[in-house]
Amino acid sequence: MILRIPKIIRRQRVRWRWLVAAILAGLLLHLATVFTVTYALPRREFAVLAPLGRLNTMAVLPPITADAQPLPFMMPDTRYAICRYDISKSPLVLRASFADDDWSIALFDPSGDNVYVVTGADLDRREIELLLTTKQDGLASPLSTSKAAAAASVTVGLASRTGVAIVSAPMAGSAFAATVERLLLQASCQPRNKP
Amino acid sequence: MSKPKKLRDLRSAGQLTPPKLPRRPAKVVRGPAPRLFRVGHASRAIRLTRMIDSLPMRALRRFVMRLFANIVELSLYTVIAVAIGFGSAWYMVDYGSSLTVERQGPWLRWTIAGAPGADPYTKAHFSRAGWLPISTVAAHYYLAGKDSSGDALYADCDYTVSGPIPSSHRWTLAAFDISGRTIANGPGQPVIASSAALPGPEATLIVKLSQTTSSGNWLGLSGSGRMQLMLALYGRNDRSVRATGNVLAAPARQLLPRIERTGCR
Numbered sequence: 001m002i003l004r005i006p007k008i009i010r011r012q013r014v015r016w017r018w019l020v021a022a023i024l025a026g027l028l029l030h031l032a033t034v035f036t037v038t039y040a041l042p043r044r045e046f047a048v049l050a051p052l053g054r055l056n057t058m059a060v061l062p063p064i065t066a067d068a069q070p071l072p073f074m075m076p077d078t079r080y081a082i083c084r085y086d087i088s089k090s091p092l093v094l095r096a097s098f099a100d101d102d103w104s105i106a107l108f109d110p111s112g113d114n115v116y117v118v119t120g121a122d123l124d125r126r127e128i129e130l131l132l133t134t135k136q137d138g139l140a141s142p143l144s145t146s147k148a149a150a151a152a153s154v155t156v157g158l159a160s161r162t163g164v165a166i167v168s169a170p171m172a173g174s175a176f177a178a179t180v181e182r183l184l185l186q187a188s189c190q191p192r193n194k195p
Numbered sequence: 196m197s198k199p200k201k202l203r204d205l206r207s208a209g210q211l212t213p214p215k216l217p218r219r220p221a222k223v224v225r226g227p228a229p230r231l232f233r234v235g236h237a238s239r240a241i242r243l244t245r246m247i248d249s250l251p252m253r254a255l256r257r258f259v260m261r262l263f264a265n266i267v268e269l270s271l272y273t274v275i276a277v278a279i280g281f282g283s284a285w286y287m288v289d290y291g292s293s294l295t296v297e298r299q300g301p302w303l304r305w306t307i308a309g310a311p312g313a314d315p316y317t318k319a320h321f322s323r324a325g326w327l328p329i330s331t332v333a334a335h336y337y338l339a340g341k342d343s344s345g346d347a348l349y350a351d352c353d354y355t356v357s358g359p360i361p362s363s364h365r366w367t368l369a370a371f372d373i374s375g376r377t378i379a380n381g382p383g384q385p386v387i388a389s390s391a392a393l394p395g396p397e398a399t400l401i402v403k404l405s406q407t408t409s410s411g412n413w414l415g416l417s418g419s420g421r422m423q424l425m426l427a428l429y430g431r432n433d434r435s436v437r438a439t440g441n442v443l444a445a446p447a448r449q450l451l452p453r454i455e456r457t458g459c460r
Contacts, residue, residue: 022272029280037319072326072375077386114309114330172390
């Protein structure tokens with residue numbers, strides 16, 4: 001069956017004002033979509049990580065496999081420990097011992113930004129202690145600096161009171177698995193006023 | 196008193212013939228429409244009455260058609276607006292542009308991944324992906340969903356990744372499925388790191404990717420379906436870059452390896 005287009009529709013001409021309005025509406029829709037995804041929608045990573053460990057407590061994740069991978073693109077040759085923190089009541093002390101230069105601690109705010117990162121290569125010694133405070137309480141330290149990171153204890157002033165700390169421990173081979181797990185289990189994350 | 200004749204009888208006797216009306220040429224009426232009942236002639240009155248009868252229907256039909264045309268047109272422009280809005284947003288967030296993404300052969304890297312100063316497109320990309328990447332001051336993540344010939348990567352094919360050894364402090368090459376989930380362990384791990392890789396001749400790197408064991412640097416694949424490779428470079432920036440805290444500092448361009456398909460089963 002041939003669709004007969006009514007003459008009144010066939011005679012329609014391009015309405016340039018409408019077209020320009022449609023393009024402008026499209027641009028507004030574009031901005032609204034991007035900004036909604038970026039700023040309005042909660043990051044689902046935090047919901048995924050929430051059941052894996054209690055607040056202000058370090059939790060060592062099991063080895064990454066296809067069946068046990070909480071977040072995408074986690075390296076199967078790396079072991080991870082996470083600490084969901086909330087520093088609204090008191091500052092938090094995060095302690096870890098790095099086995100080598102490749103280990104790292106990364107802090108992520110609720111919007112998913114990596115607000116602080118320190119690697120073993122930045123440190124002059126293998127132990128590190130991070131004091132996480134709000135920006136009002138402590139020193140502002142937006143990103144890792146070699147001078148600050150070289151010290152064993154670093155105060156990190158955070159703009160956001162909540163977030164997650166991820167300790168990444170790459171393994172050079174399965175022979176190192178036991179050592180890596182032991183060091184990760186020793187890592188801690190607790191409020192400063194806690195004995 | 197004579198009995199009145201029936202009309203039928205009169206018609207048959209030829210006494211009741213309709214008068215012949217003179218045909219007048221149609222006048223072009225200008226100005227206001229003529230009053231209907233000024234027309235004295237019966238047939239014209241009938242014609243006008245029929246026209247009047249049909250007028251509301253015609254006007255209604257015309258109104259409906261015009262309304263329909265406007266709705267169709269409005270829908271068309273709405274579709275254009277939605278296509279421009281959502282289409283461009285989806286493309287910019289999923290694939291990026293030259294402002295947000297560095298492309299080199301099959302490899303793609305979001306240049307300000309994870310950084311607090313990242314643009315909304317980069318933030319939206321990682322929010323959609325559900326991934327928490329370490330900031331570019333400490334790590335660069337290159338992803339490839341295609342080989343160097345432009346064909347999609349499949350877990351049941353064999354590939355060779357070859358090129359200069361990455362100049363980073365540490366690097367890791369890993370295979371993931373299309374959603375970023377690591378490929379299940381087959382005969383070997385779907386990952387190889389700089390600590391375990393053997394350098395090839397003239398400081399080159401050759402890694403074989405296959406489901407069967409292979410000599411040299413080998414990354415084990417398993418399963419089937421599309422996959423992607425990630426080359427993660429860690430500690431690429433030197434301390435002077437870190438000390439500035441400038442996440443937008445662009446390090447020297449890294450030469451990345453080629454990905455070539457060697458066979459499929």
